[in-house]
Every structure is written in C-alpha cells, then in structure tokens.
Amino acid sequence: MQTIDYPPRLELARLPTPLQPLQRLSQELGGPKIWLKRDDLTDCAVSGNKIRKLEFTLARAMEQGCDTLVTCGGEQSNHCRATAILGARLGLKVHLILRRERVDASAAAEGAAQCPDGNLFLDYLCGAHVSIYDKPEYQHRLPELFEHWAAHYNRQGCRPYLIPTGASDGTGVWGYVACAEELSKDFQRVGIDPAYIVHATGSGGTQAGLTAGSQLFRLGASVLGIAVCDNADYFSRKVAEDLRQWRESYGLSVDITESNILVDDRYVGPGYAQADAAVYQTIRQVAASEGVVLDPVYTGKAFYGMIDRIKRGEFAGAPDIVFVHTGGIFGLLAQRSRMSEWFTKDEAI
Numbered sequence: 001m002q003t004i005d006y007p008p009r010l011e012l013a014r015l016p017t018p019l020q021p022l023q024r025l026s027q028e029l030g031g032p033k034i035w036l037k038r039d040d041l042t043d044c045a046v047s048g049n050k051i052r053k054l055e056f057t058l059a060r061a062m063e064q065g066c067d068t069l070v071t072c073g074g075e076q077s078n079h080c081r082a083t084a085i086l087g088a089r090l091g092l093k094v095h096l097i098l099r100r101e102r103v104d105a106s107a108a109a110e111g112a113a114q115c116p117d118g119n120l121f122l123d124y125l126c127g128a129h130v131s132i133y134d135k136p137e138y139q140h141r142l143p144e145l146f147e148h149w150a151a152h153y154n155r156q157g158c159r160p161y162l163i164p165t166g167a168s169d170g171t172g173v174w175g176y177v178a179c180a181e182e183l184s185k186d187f188q189r190v191g192i193d194p195a196y197i198v199h200a201t202g203s204g205g206t207q208a209g210l211t212a213g214s215q216l217f218r219l220g221a222s223v224l225g226i227a228v229c230d231n232a233d234y235f236s237r238k239v240a241e242d243l244r245q246w247r248e249s250y251g252l253s254v255d256i257t258e259s260n261i262l263v264d265d266r267y268v269g270p271g272y273a274q275a276d277a278a279v280y281q282t283i284r285q286v287a288a289s290e291g292v293v294l295d296p297v298y299t300g301k302a303f304y305g306m307i308d309r310i311k312r313g314e315f316a317g318a319p320d321i322v323f324v325h326t327g328g329i330f331g332l333l334a335q336r337s338r339m340s341e342w343f344t345k346d347e348a349i
C-alpha cells in the first residue's frame with residue numbers, strides 16, 4: 001500500500017466512519033449494490049465532510065499562530081457550522097461571512113421568524129460572529145469582505161486565518177485523500193472492488209481529494225461528483241485548480257489527468273439549495289427504507305441523481321458502487337416545511 005507523508009493534522013473527526021450496504025434499496029432498484037460511506041457520522045453536531053478537511057486546515061491555522069477563523073458560505077452552510085463548532089472546541093474566535101438565501105416563499109416566511117434555524121442556529125449557539133449579506137452583495141464583494149474582516153481582527157491584535165468556501169483549496173484536499181486511504185481499507189475488509197464512488201459536489205474539495213486519493217491508493221474506482229450547483233465545466237476547472245494548489249503547496253508530483261474529473265450536472269434542478277419534489281421524495285424513501293437521513297441541498301440531490309442513473313442503466317455491469325454520505329442533516333431541518341404535508345396524518349385509533 002502507498003505511504004503518504006501527510007502534513008500536520010488535528011484529530012477532530014471520529015474515524016474511520018462505517019461503510020455499510022443499503023440492502024433493501026439496492027434490491028428494490030435492481031442495479032448495483034449501493035454502499036454508503038457514513039461521513040454523516042464523523043461526529044454529532046459537527047458531522048459531515050467538512051470536518052475531514054478542517055483537520056488539515058485548522059492544523060495549518062494553528063501552526064501559523066492564528067487565533068481567529070474567518071470563512072464564508074450560504075446562510076445554511078454546513079462548512080460554516082462545522083467551523084463555528086470546531087473553533088469553539090479549539091478556543092478560536094470565528095467570524096462567518098454568510099450569503100442570505102431566499103429558498104422559496106415558505107422559507108422566506110420562516111426567515112422572518114425570530115429564531116435562526118438549522119446550521120445558522122448552531123453558528124450562533126457556538127458563539128460565532130455572523131455577518132449576513134444579501135446574495136448580490138455577497139457575490140460581488142466577497143474578496144473585499146474577507147479583507148475587511150481580516151483587517152478588523154488585525155486591528156484588534158488578533159491573527160485571522162482565512163478559509164475559502166467549503167475549505168476547498170490545496171490544504172482541504174488532504175481531507176479526502178485521507179478518506180480514500182480509509183476507503184481502500186474498507187474495500188479490502190468487506191471484499192469489494194467498486195466501479196464508482198459517487199458524492200455531492202458543491203465547492204469541489206471533496207471531489208479533488210477523492211480523485212487524487214483514488215489514484216494514489218489505486219482504488220480502481222471512478223470518482224463521480226454530482227453537482228448541486230454550477231455546471232460540469234466549472235467543477236472540472238475548480239477541482240483541477242484545487243489539485244494544482246495542493247501539488248504546488250506540498251511539492252507533490254502526483255499527476256491527475258483532467259479526464260479523471262467526472263462531474264454530472266444534470267441534477268442541479270432549480271439551483272443551489274433548491275430542490276424539486278423528486279429530491280424530497282428520495283429523501284423520504286431513503287429515510288423510511290434504510291433509516292438514513294439525507295438533505296435537500298447536497299446528499300439528497302446527489303442520491304436522487306445516482307438513483308436516476310441506476311434506472312437509466314448508467315452503472316450497468318458494476319456489481320458495487322459507493323455513495324459518500326457527506327452529512328447535511330441540519331439543512332434538512334431548515335427546509336422541513338417543504339415536507340410537512342406528508343406528516344399531517346393522525347394515525348391514532
């Protein structure tokens with residue numbers, strides 16, 4: 001097995017996460033056996049894929065003597081919530097630059113409620129400083145906003161460390177390189193040789209790490225990112241850029257061909273954080289048949305895409321495929337009103 005010199009890493013996640021088969025669902029669909037890599041179990045409130053990246057990102061921040069983390073994302077960003085919680089765990093100040101999302105009319109009405117929901121609630125609970133900007137301003141001014149808040153903390157005598165969207169950069173790549181190593185042991189243990197590793201792609205870092213790791217650890221599986229926003233061209237460039245930064249920052253000579261970056265952008269639907277009814281139906285189906293909770297922003301959308309591909313015969317001939325469950329449960333709770341009509345039946349006698 002390949003040995004890799006990992007850079008400094010904090011032990012923050014509960015690893016290894018389980019790899020489990022979805023027996024009933026796989027049988028029902030009549031396609032390949034679906035295995036779930038349970039990265040939704042990397043911890044409790046800090047569950048999901050971001051903790052794997054932040055093990056490396058926060059190690060670097062601390063190595064540089066930083067005491068304040070500044071990062072950004074949507075109002076319901078899982079990455080920002082993970083950063084807020086881990087910042088509190090490590091005794092670091094956290095400032096979140098958030099983008100206000102208008103998901104739909106009912107969500108807008110929910111936004112009018114006094115108490116923040118889902119991930120945002122946890123951000124506040126953990127003492128993060130939060131600045132929320134309307135989407136056009138956020139999109140237009142993001143680099144300037146980072147500069148502004150960095151200068152603000154510098155003036156206070158703090159040392160800020162700036163983390164890009166989703167911790168997807170050359171350092172964050174390590175998180176899913178390490179996950180690929182974990183998967184190689186999982187595959188050996190359960191005796192499978194999966195043809196595909198499928199996951200939701202949102203800022204590209206998970207895909208960059210898995211693509212590099214799959215090659216480094218000779219997993220023999222194609223890594224397929226199902227886009228939850230943007231298009232395949234955008235992600236091919238973004239993943240290639242993260243990998244370039246990773247190689248340059250750490251002096252690595254791993255050559256990843258761009259043709260190995262596989263992105264399916266047919267399932268983005270109405271846009272980021274907005275899902276069609278079919279995605280909510282999938283979330284309900286997977287929860288009721290397997291006891292696994294997906295979310296409408298990332299994993300539910302990607303899982304729906306994977307099921308659709310199975311139905312179209314796009315994984316034909318593959319006995320096993322792996323879906324990486326990257327978390328997101330708090331995003332589901334923030335959009336629960338989209339599913340409430342299903343739960344109004346009173347079954348009392």
Ligand SMILES: Cc1ncc(COP(=O)(O)O)c(C=O)c1O
Binds near residue numbers: 207
């Ligand atoms: C739950 C969840 N799944 C998947 C992703 C996508 O991962 P990445 O940003 O590395 O593409 C994210 C974050 O964007 C996420 O929060």
